[in-house]
Amino acid sequence: MSTHAHQDPNTPRNAFCGKTRREFLWQTGAGFTGTALGSMLAQDGFLAGQALAADGSTSFNPLAAKPPMFAPKAKSVIFLFMYGGP
Numbered sequence: 001m002s003t004h005a006h007q008d009p010n011t012p013r014n015a016f017c018g019k020t021r022r023e024f025l026w027q028t029g030a031g032f033t034g035t036a037l038g039s040m041l042a043q044d045g046f047l048a049g050q051a052l053a054a055d056g057s058t059s060f061n062p063l064a065a066k067p068p069m070f071a072p073k074a075k076s077v078i079f080l081f082m083y084g085g086p
Contacts, residue, residue: 017024041047 019027038047
């Protein structure tokens with residue numbers, strides 16, 4: 001065999017930086033997706049509330065408890081944690 005010790009024999013010879021075209025597009029596409037998502041959230045004003053909280057003018061906590069939409073009916077709950085269950 002005339003392959004190099006560090007080269008995977010399953011990787012095509014014309015792979016860019018040791019990656020296939022599919023891997024390269026997957027990794028770069030994830031970066032563009034994050035950029036687009038950040039831009040869309042900024043346009044919706046989703047990030048504006050967090051900017052106000054970082055400024056210190058108002059306290060904004062997205063994890064704070066909110067009032068329920070409907071009145072609760074259950075008086076008690078039995079929670080079953082079955083390790084390895086379906």
